[in-house]
Amino acid sequence: MNPTPLHLLWLLCAPLALGLLAWVRPPRHSGLVLLLALPLPLVALWLALGLEAGPMAGRLGLGPLVLHWRLDGLAALLWLLTHLLLLASALYAVGYARATVLDARAYAWLWPLLGGLALGLGLIWIAADLLLLYAGLELMGLCAVGMMLLPGSIEALSAGLRYLLYALVGSLAWLLGIALLLGAWSRLDLAGLAALAQPDAVTQIALALLTSGLLLKAAIFPLHSWLAPVHGSAWTPVSALHGALVVKASFFILLTLWRVLLPEAIAGAWTLGALGSLAVLWGGVQAWRAAGLKQLVAWSTVGQLGYLMLAFPLLAGTSANIATLAWQGTWLQLAGHALAKAAMFMAVGNLLLSTGKNQLEGLTGTSRRLPLSLLTFGLAAVTLMGLPPSAGFTAKWLLLQAALAAGQWPWVLVLVLGTLLTAIYIFRVLRCSFVEDAPEPMLCTLPLGMDLIAFTLALAAIALGLAAGWPLSLLGQTVVP
Amino acid sequence: MVAWGLAALLLALAGVCLLERHLWRACQGFVAFALLMALAWLLLGAPWLALAEALFGALLTGGTLLWTLRGRGSLPRLAELDQTPQRGLWMAPLRWLLVLCWLGLIGAALVWLLDDLSSTSLLAATGLLILGLGLWAFVTHRHLLRRLLAFNLLGSGVFLLLAGVAGPSAEVWGLILVGLVVALLGSVLGATLLLRLHAQADQITLNAVFGASADSAR
Numbered sequence: 001m002n003p004t005p006l007h008l009l010w011l012l013c014a015p016l017a018l019g020l021l022a023w024v025r026p027p028r029h030s031g032l033v034l035l036l037a038l039p040l041p042l043v044a045l046w047l048a049l050g051l052e053a054g055p056m057a058g059r060l061g062l063g064p065l066v067l068h069w070r071l072d073g074l075a076a077l078l079w080l081l082t083h084l085l086l087l088a089s090a091l092y093a094v095g096y097a098r099a100t101v102l103d104a105r106a107y108a109w110l111w112p113l114l115g116g117l118a119l120g121l122g123l124i125w126i127a128a129d130l131l132l133l134y135a136g137l138e139l140m141g142l143c144a145v146g147m148m149l150l151p152g153s154i155e156a157l158s159a160g161l162r163y164l165l166y167a168l169v170g171s172l173a174w175l176l177g178i179a180l181l182l183g184a185w186s187r188l189d190l191a192g193l194a195a196l197a198q199p200d201a202v203t204q205i206a207l208a209l210l211t212s213g214l215l216l217k218a219a220i221f222p223l224h225s226w227l228a229p230v231h232g233s234a235w236t237p238v239s240a241l242h243g244a245l246v247v248k249a250s251f252f253i254l255l256t257l258w259r260v261l262l263p264e265a266i267a268g269a270w271t272l273g274a275l276g277s278l279a280v281l282w283g284g285v286q287a288w289r290a291a292g293l294k295q296l297v298a299w300s301t302v303g304q305l306g307y308l309m310l311a312f313p314l315l316a317g318t319s320a321n322i323a324t325l326a327w328q329g330t331w332l333q334l335a336g337h338a339l340a341k342a343a344m345f346m347a348v349g350n351l352l353l354s355t356g357k358n359q360l361e362g363l364t365g366t367s368r369r370l371p372l373s374l375l376t377f378g379l380a381a382v383t384l385m386g387l388p389p390s391a392g393f394t395a396k397w398l399l400l401q402a403a404l405a406a407g408q409w410p411w412v413l414v415l416v417l418g419t420l421l422t423a424i425y426i427f428r429v430l431r432c433s434f435v436e437d438a439p440e441p442m443l444c445t446l447p448l449g450m451d452l453i454a455f456t457l458a459l460a461a462i463a464l465g466l467a468a469g470w471p472l473s474l475l476g477q478t479v480v481p
Numbered sequence: 482m483v484a485w486g487l488a489a490l491l492l493a494l495a496g497v498c499l500l501e502r503h504l505w506r507a508c509q510g511f512v513a514f515a516l517l518m519a520l521a522w523l524l525l526g527a528p529w530l531a532l533a534e535a536l537f538g539a540l541l542t543g544g545t546l547l548w549t550l551r552g553r554g555s556l557p558r559l560a561e562l563d564q565t566p567q568r569g570l571w572m573a574p575l576r577w578l579l580v581l582c583w584l585g586l587i588g589a590a591l592v593w594l595l596d597d598l599s600s601t602s603l604l605a606a607t608g609l610l611i612l613g614l615g616l617w618a619f620v621t622h623r624h625l626l627r628r629l630l631a632f633n634l635l636g637s638g639v640f641l642l643l644a645g646v647a648g649p650s651a652e653v654w655g656l657i658l659v660g661l662v663v664a665l666l667g668s669v670l671g672a673t674l675l676l677r678l679h680a681q682a683d684q685i686t687l688n689a690v691f692g693a694s695a696d697s698a699r
Contacts, residue, residue: 202590
């Protein structure tokens, strides 16, 4: 156990400092943002490259309190992904502020909230005790709520208020679960809990409480109702970050806790898998029926999160080979979906800004006028549908192999049906855009940079499928912290 | 004896805070409740936490709620009396089932954890009762300020339960401190939102329909 290295602390706190700086003087040029924020993903990459020797771990003493942290391959990769997406969203936000009329005060507030979000996510990835996880989760959640409220419209306010109440109740369920765990085992660090905790009734009740809080925050199937309204009125860069990272962080904590506390609980894992399957189907059907373009993308997030939940039954009580397949497939799906969903939200945001309409029908005739935005949408959709050679394909292929090898047939059906539903709602959008006999739409032109950022992210999602070897080698075997 | 008196007083104040339809009195009840919580932390041997509770809970959270009621700047004031109808038992049976299920599970876990009757189990039992009251209020009330109050009491119930179950230790105080800051930030955000929602749409509930019917009744 070492003291916390300085570069780790710097990577945690630098985004917040930059955010506060930008609060005082909101950036108007993307070049400046790029210059100041580019070191962050580079340092994260350097950290990930330096982990060949094995995970780093340590503790941080604050008076009588001892906080534990641990940086393994998975955490480093997620951190790198976080910084890349934050950088892309920040660059996009600068263009967005120039292309639309934003309230200057609200725009200034975006930056410290971005910084807080980065700090919260960083804490979640490297936390190895429940107190640090709690702090990170709450910081991330409150910053996310704050970002959703920035537009200030009535829809944004009431959707945001609902989100806030849900998030607060979710955090209390989480705290109750921790209270029971702390009472039963008097430990908060994950390694100690993994060694000590028995799968008895108290642990099960505590984990049920923790799970209900996290499912609420991750918008998993029966508790997803807040997600679509919130996205409908939020700013595009905020939607992109939320769909790509914030809901995923809750899933990450959920999977970590189940691996630590109840790795062998088959019934619970199958229940979570079943919830995920329902999410895939229900999210797909709702995206199919959605009238607004942003709602469609938000419902697609509900569906795609369902695939991640299949990790629980495939990891619980299965052999090492199957578990490794499912482990790699899950994280690849998470990363691929994060990149593709951010790209898709940005592409959709560009389409909406150009056409000035929120509905699907507003897209008629855009195929000739806005080819780059539509191409980005299509490339992101390739990953969501799981067509080769994207990351979505590789991930679903791994999950499919794991399900077949474990003999868990229901998930195969879910994977097939989910892909079919995704294809249906994607082609609904593309069909609308290729209608040629509509009157010529009135379009306003956007800065090219906004399209290029989205396009780069969509390409990255496909490249991740082609070059999955390096991240998968860093992920390694399924590990219990 | 002091512990029993404190527990009874906490419960009574929580009741006042949650049942009172006069919002000004309910918020004052919350400030008193938070000060009493600070006293409880002091008696449990955590003076720093007592200070934090008095500062974050009573002064800042309570102050924010009272300030929201008084009206900030040019924003229109909220009515002092909550006249929205309560959500009936039959309106959301699933919600009730979930609440009862939750409370039952926590109660079972508490019985499991605390086998002997002592001052810590009194603390946990008080926490559980306040938690139940807060949950009931959070589910039935429609007025957003009262729901924020219910959330704050819910949180305090969880803190008491945490201290009762896990005993006095640095980890417990750390968790409660983070929880207090979260409750404060959530309350500030929620109250600001409520005021802006009220100013823009004349709405004091989440559902516009109920808000409108309450307004016509006024």
